[in-house]
Amino acid sequence: MQFKLSLLTGSLLAALALIGCDSDSSSDSNANIKPPVTPSETVTIKAIDGYLVNAEVKVDADGDASNGCELPLGTTTAGGEFNLPIKYQNNQVCIAAIEDKTIDEDRGIVATTFDLTAPAGSTVVTPMTNLVVEVMTANNELTAETAQAEVIKTLTDNGLEITTEQAFGDFIKDTSIEAKKISIIAESLTDNNDKTLEQQLEITSQITVQIKDKDDSTLEDFAPEITITDNGEAVVTENYRPTITKSLTIADVELNAAITDIDLNTYFEDKDVLTYTIKVKNAENKTIALTDLGLTETNNILSGTARIAGIFTLYITANDGKVNSHALTSSLTVTTPNTAPTVNNEVEATLQQQLKDLTLTQGENITNANIAITDLFNDVDGDELTITATTTDNGIVAKINTNNELVLTGTPTKQGELTLTLTATDGINDQAATATFVTTVLEAITPPPPEVTHPLVGKTWYVIEEGTNGDQFSQTWCNSVRFDNGSIYFNDRTVANRNKCSDAATIGGSYEIVEGTIKVQSGSDALAYNVVSDMNVSLPNTQVVTLTEGEYTERYTYFEKQSDAEKRLNIASNGGPEVRDIPAILPAMTEDDYQLGMYSVQMSNDGQMNNVALWLDSDTGFSCDNANEFYRHFVLTSATFNDSNGISGMCNNVTEDEITNAVINFAVPSDFKLDENYSLIGYVNSGDKALLENIKLNLIWKGEGNQE
Numbered sequence: 001m002q003f004k005l006s007l008l009t010g011s012l013l014a015a016l017a018l019i020g021c022d023s024d025s026s027s028d029s030n031a032n033i034k035p036p037v038t039p040s041e042t043v044t045i046k047a048i049d050g051y052l053v054n055a056e057v058k059v060d061a062d063g064d065a066s067n068g069c070e071l072p073l074g075t076t077t078a079g080g081e082f083n084l085p086i087k088y089q090n091n092q093v094c095i096a097a098i099e100d101k102t103i104d105e106d107r108g109i110v111a112t113t114f115d116l117t118a119p120a121g122s123t124v125v126t127p128m129t130n131l132v133v134e135v136m137t138a139n140n141e142l143t144a145e146t147a148q149a150e151v152i153k154t155l156t157d158n159g160l161e162i163t164t165e166q167a168f169g170d171f172i173k174d175t176s177i178e179a180k181k182i183s184i185i186a187e188s189l190t191d192n193n194d195k196t197l198e199q200q201l202e203i204t205s206q207i208t209v210q211i212k213d214k215d216d217s218t219l220e221d222f223a224p225e226i227t228i229t230d231n232g233e234a235v236v237t238e239n240y241r242p243t244i245t246k247s248l249t250i251a252d253v254e255l256n257a258a259i260t261d262i263d264l265n266t267y268f269e270d271k272d273v274l275t276y277t278i279k280v281k282n283a284e285n286k287t288i289a290l291t292d293l294g295l296t297e298t299n300n301i302l303s304g305t306a307r308i309a310g311i312f313t314l315y316i317t318a319n320d321g322k323v324n325s326h327a328l329t330s331s332l333t334v335t336t337p338n339t340a341p342t343v344n345n346e347v348e349a350t351l352q353q354q355l356k357d358l359t360l361t362q363g364e365n366i367t368n369a370n371i372a373i374t375d376l377f378n379d380v381d382g383d384e385l386t387i388t389a390t391t392t393d394n395g396i397v398a399k400i401n402t403n404n405e406l407v408l409t410g411t412p413t414k415q416g417e418l419t420l421t422l423t424a425t426d427g428i429n430d431q432a433a434t435a436t437f438v439t440t441v442l443e444a445i446t447p448p449p450p451e452v453t454h455p456l457v458g459k460t461w462y463v464i465e466e467g468t469n470g471d472q473f474s475q476t477w478c479n480s481v482r483f484d485n486g487s488i489y490f491n492d493r494t495v496a497n498r499n500k501c502s503d504a505a506t507i508g509g510s511y512e513i514v515e516g517t518i519k520v521q522s523g524s525d526a527l528a529y530n531v532v533s534d535m536n537v538s539l540p541n542t543q544v545v546t547l548t549e550g551e552y553t554e555r556y557t558y559f560e561k562q563s564d565a566e567k568r569l570n571i572a573s574n575g576g577p578e579v580r581d582i583p584a585i586l587p588a589m590t591e592d593d594y595q596l597g598m599y600s601v602q603m604s605n606d607g608q609m610n611n612v613a614l615w616l617d618s619d620t621g622f623s624c625d626n627a628n629e630f631y632r633h634f635v636l637t638s639a640t641f642n643d644s645n646g647i648s649g650m651c652n653n654v655t656e657d658e659i660t661n662a663v664i665n666f667a668v669p670s671d672f673k674l675d676e677n678y679s680l681i682g683y684v685n686s687g688d689k690a691l692l693e694n695i696k697l698n699l700i701w702k703g704e705g706n707q708e
Helices: 012-016 125-138 144-156 164-168 177-191 198-210 345-357 564-568 625-629
Strands: 042-049 056-060 073-076 081-085 093-097 114-117 226-228 234-237 275-282 295-298 301-304 310-319 328-335 370-372 388-389 394-402 405-410 416-425 433-442 462-469 475-484 487-490 504-514 517-522 525-531 542-549 553-558 581-587 596-605 610-618 629-635 651-654 658-666 675-683 695-700
Touching: 042 093, 056 081, 073 081, 073 416, 081 275, 114 125, 125 164, 125 177, 125 198, 144 164, 144 198, 164 177, 177 198, 177 658, 198 234, 275 295, 345 370, 345 610, 370 629, 394 416, 405 416, 475 629, 475 675, 475 695, 553 564, 581 625, 596 695, 610 675, 610 695, 625 629, 625 658, 629 658
Parallel strands: none
Antiparallel strands: 042 081, 056 073, 056 093, 093 114, 226 234, 275 310, 295 301, 310 328, 370 405, 388 416, 394 405, 416 433, 462 475, 462 553, 475 487, 487 504, 504 517, 517 525, 525 542, 542 553, 581 596, 596 610, 610 658, 629 675, 651 658, 675 695
C-alpha cells in the first residue's frame, strides 16, 4: 500500500533531504550557552527519540528561516527536558543530538549526530514533528496544522488509527499501543534522517502497514530493517531488535585489578549472531574509550584490568546485522587510595584577576600573554600532573609551556565573554581538577571606512559649455558644478552666464563614487564623471573630465578658478595678447598624445570686410591638415546674424620661423555690433569627443580690433 501526499509533487519531494537545524558538533559547541533561567520564566520542552539527554537546544530567535536556529540556549537534562525561556515559546526550536555526547535514554550514547525540529510553538521535538517541518518546507503554502494533517493522512490511509496528540506528542510517556507504534516509526526515521522526504514518507507508510495490527507482545523490540535500492526506492523488512534478557551488575574493583569476565551473550537474545558495541561515560558525562578504562570486548567477552579510578557508566548495545538493541546500562566503580588532584582556590583567584587584566580584542593578535600557574593544582600523593588548557574561542590557542605558564596565542574571533578551562589529571584517577576562568574580549575596534576621496569632490568647478540654450543658434556660456556629500549642485543658468560664472547652488541629483567614477542620478538620467589622469600635459588649476551618458562621452576642462573660465567668455576685440591669447591643449603630432598650445583670436574691420581669425598655435606646429584630422567644423554665431547656423570658418596655413600653424578665418558680411557676444566653436569629430574637447570661446566687439 502506498502513502498519499496530495499537496506535494514527486519531483520536489525527491529533491529534498531531511533539513538540519544549523547544528555544530564541534567540541566548543557550548561556547555561547547562557546560564539556566528560573522555571517561572520558562516553558518546559522535551527532545525525544528516546528521551535525549545532553542534546543541544537552539532557537530561531531572529525569525529568519534562511539561517536556521541561530541562537544556542543550552542542553537538555534527564527526560529530554529543557526550560525554554518563555519569550521563545512561539519560536522554532531545533535539537542537535551530538555523537558521543548526547545520550538516548532508550538507545544509549548517540553514535551519529542528527538534528530534529518542530513547528514554532511546539513543546515536544521528535522525528514526527521534524517530518511535519519537512512537509512544510516542501510546500510553503502549508501551515503547521495542514502539514500535520498530511502526515496523519499517511498513517491513517495505511490503517493506523492515530490522533494528532499521539503522533506529535510525548509517545514515550503515553503508554497506549498507538504511541508504541509511533515510537517505532520515530526511531526508524531517526536512523534514516539522511534520506529524502519522499523516502521517509515511504518508510513511514510501509512500517505503518507492518505494525497496524500488532499487539503489545508482537510490538516488543520490533525494529524493521530498512534499505534503499539503487533506483532510490525504500524497502522495509520486518525485523526484531536483539532483546535484553536481564540487567547487568559489575562489582566494584580496585585500581589495577581485573573485573570478572562478562559473557555478553547471556544478557541479549536474538535468532541472529550478535556483535557488541560498548561506550563509556565518566562521572563528568565525558565519553572515554573502553580501552582507556583498561577493558576490552573480545569474542563477546567483556574483560580487562581497570587502569583508571572513578565511576563509569557502560552502555552496551547488541547488533543482529540489521539493527541495534536498546542499550544495556551498567555502572563500574574503580577505587583507589590515591587522591585525585584539587584546585588551590587562592591561586585560582589570583589567576582570575590576572586574566581579567589582559586586554584581548576581537580580531587583534594576542601578544605577551604568559601567566604563571605554579601551585594552581595540588596533589597530596605527589603525582605528576598533566595540565591541559582549552578556550571557548576557536581563534585562541591555550597551552601550558615547560615553565608551567599558561600561554595564550592567536586572534580572538568574537567579542564578549571568554571562558578558559585548565584541567589537571594525575593519570590514576579519572576525576580531574578543573579551574575555570572568565574574562572579556573587547569588541573589535573597527576603523572608520577610508574616506572616499575624489579630485572633483568638495569644490565648485567652472565649465565652458556650448549649445542652443533655447535659441536658434549655438552659443557658449559658463556652467558651475559642485559635488558635495552625495549631492551634485548646478547653477541656475541665465543670460548673464554668457560672460560670467555663478554659484552652483541648486541640487541636480545624487552621486556615489564607484572605483574612481562619480556616478550621478539626475532624475531619469544616469551620468558618469571620470577624471582623465594619464595626460602628458595639463593646464594649471584644471581637471580634464569625461562626461558619459549612455553610449555618449564628451570631454571637458573643469576650471578651479572662476577667472580662468570667464577669460574664455570675455575676449575683447581691443584687448592685448594677455586677453586674446587663451592657453589650450592641442593634439600632438609627434609621439606624445597632447601638446600645450594657444588659441589666439583677432577681430578686425577694414571698412570693407569684417573678419575673425582663430590661430591654433603651438611650438611644434599645428597645420590645417592636422586641424581637419580632429575638427569637423568651425563656426561663429551671434544674434546679429540672419543665418541661424552661423558663419563657417575656412582654414589657412601660416608659416613663421619654419613652423606652420592653422588659422581659421571667418568672413562676417555685416558690421560688428558694439558689445555684442560672438561665440566661436570648433566641433571635434564624433569619434574623438572622448579624447579632445570642443573649442568654446566668446568674443566681444569693442568698436575696434587689436592685431598684436
